Amino acid sequence: MTKQPVIGLLGGGQLGRMLQEQAALIGVELVVLDTADCPTKQINQNDKHVTGSFSDAEKVRELARRCDVLTVEIEHVNTEVLEEIATKGVEVDGQMKKVQCHPSWETLRLIQDKYLQKEHFKKAGISIAPQVAVGAGEDMMRSMKEAADKFGYPFMVKARKGSYDGRGNFKVDGPKDLEEAVREMGKLSLYAEKFQPFRKELAVMVLRTEDDGGNLKDVHPYPAVETIHEDSICTKVFYPPRGVSAEVSEKARKMACDVIRTVKGRGVYAVEMFVLQDDSLVVNEVAPRPHNSGHYTIEAVPAMSQYRAQLSAILDIVPPQIKLQPRVSGAIMLNILGGGREDSHNSLVDLTRTVYDDEMDIFLHLYGKASKPGRKIGHITLTSYSPDTNLERLAAPLIKEVDRIRE
Ligand code: ATP
Ligand code: MG
Ligand code: MG
Numbered sequence: 001m002t003k004q005p006v007i008g009l010l011g012g013g014q015l016g017r018m019l020q021e022q023a024a025l026i027g028v029e030l031v032v033l034d035t036a037d038c039p040t041k042q043i044n045q046n047d048k049h050v051t052g053s054f055s056d057a058e059k060v061r062e063l064a065r066r067c068d069v070l071t072v073e074i075e076h077v078n079t080e081v082l083e084e085i086a087t088k089g090v091e092v093d094g095q096m097k098k099v100q101c102h103p104s105w106e107t108l109r110l111i112q113d114k115y116l117q118k119e120h121f122k123k124a125g126i127s128i129a130p131q132v133a134v135g136a137g138e139d140m141m142r143s144m145k146e147a148a149d150k151f152g153y154p155f156m157v158k159a160r161k162g163s164y165d166g167r168g169n170f171k172v173d174g175p176k177d178l179e180e181a182v183r184e185m186g187k188l189s190l191y192a193e194k195f196q197p198f199r200k201e202l203a204v205m206v207l208r209t210e211d212d213g214g215n216l217k218d219v220h221p222y223p224a225v226e227t228i229h230e231d232s233i234c235t236k237v238f239y240p241p242r243g244v245s246a247e248v249s250e251k252a253r254k255m256a257c258d259v260i261r262t263v264k265g266r267g268v269y270a271v272e273m274f275v276l277q278d279d280s281l282v283v284n285e286v287a288p289r290p291h292n293s294g295h296y297t298i299e300a301v302p303a304m305s306q307y308r309a310q311l312s313a314i315l316d317i318v319p320p321q322i323k324l325q326p327r328v329s330g331a332i333m334l335n336i337l338g339g340g341r342e343d344s345h346n347s348l349v350d351l352t353r354t355v356y357d358d359e360m361d362i363f364l365h366l367y368g369k370a371s372k373p374g375r376k377i378g379h380i381t382l383t384s385y386s387p388d389t390n391l392e393r394l395a396a397p398l399i400k401e402v403d404r405i406r407e
Pocket of ligand 1: 129156158163164165166167168169193194195196197198201229232233272284285
């Protein structure tokens with residue numbers, strides 16, 4: 001086998017850890033920039049790792065010197081330095097070496113600003129929630145009132161940059177909340193968005209392949225899944241989506257492909273969507289990387305999980321006859337969020353060993369992270385193999401315990 005290029009990864013959390021699990025299986029070397037004890041490095045001994053932050057330009061340059069290609073497990077990275085490395089290069093032994101990042105720094109920069117991201121999709125004819133930019137300083141209250149006049153109540157005020165797990169979102173229920181919104185969010189660059197009274201949330205992972213010239217080869221969607229968010233954080237994922245027709249799921253896949261045709265760079269992307277009461281679809285946002293809604297593919301699409309797909313796209317080794325259809329009839333993913341005590345989740349871990357049914361497999365993933373309230377510290381995937389199995393009923397004790405430890 002010819003030597004595979006070495007991949008440098010910005011960020012070493014759980015997504016990197018699951019990427020590493022797959023990288024090990026196919027002999028791909030992953031070099032990580034993050035803290036020394038991060039979840040990814042815990043399972044990947046390599047003396048090329050860089051200790052530091054993915055926001056630190058010099059550390060990113062150091063990572064690039066040690067690798068052939070870069071990728072990210074988080075979009076909130078320093079794109080100025082990624083641009084510099086891709087276009088001018090990084091100095092190695094007096095020579096400039098160019099290292100590309102997948103997805104491209106341009107896509108990361110666009111996606112980092114959720115307002116600009118969605119303006120871009122709107123221009124491409126993709127349906128998004130109506131949105132307006134919110135002014136800063138003295139203009140803030142005035143432009144929030146304008147948003148209220150335009151959208152009515154409730155509406156959402158959102159941070160344009162840096163948000164995840166709903167941190168950076170504020171729901172304005174009425175005029176009484178405006179002052180609090182300014183107080184809580186006023187230091188951030190903001191936009192306002194019309195509230196979407198959705199009946200479901202869906203997500204579609206899309207694999208985008210490109211040739212060496214950066215030309216689109218193809219987009220391959222995984223099936224649509226239903227995502228459940230509680231307190232704005234994803235807690236559960238259901239495949240297939242419950243209460244959504246095959247037509248709507250297909251429409252979601254098509255829309256996700258349309259979205260991902262408009263960005264640049266190889267890799268997997270998540271397209272989050274709202275299903276409105278009339279079954280129309282609105283794109284909420286895109287994540288340019290493996291995603292919580294795709295964890296279930298590790299077991300459900302064992303030959304091409306989202307992590308294997310990410311590596312294959314980056315290295316341009318995606319099989320021509322790629323199959324992304326799950327091998328299971330159903331899957332449920334439950335996030336393990338840290339509870340009130342450091343060991344709150346132990347009862348759930350114990351349950352994964354005692355709950356048993358012939359028709360269901362249970363897969364526990366712990367990320368090697370210290371528990372903190374609300375922090376994603378692991379997940380459980382449940383799978384079934386016959387359309388006659390009621391997986392949700394079999395999973396009920398685990399679902400109940402996941403909900404209990406969040407209380
Ligand atoms: P992520 O962790 O997915 O990156 P985020 O911090 O970027 O999350 P969003 O995806 O914008 O946040 O919103 C989180 C959740 O809040 C959504 O999945 C949805 O449940 C709810 N939400 C966001 N925007 C709206 C809206 N306009 N109308 C109704 N609900 C919304
Ligand atoms: Mg987001
Ligand atoms: Mg989101």
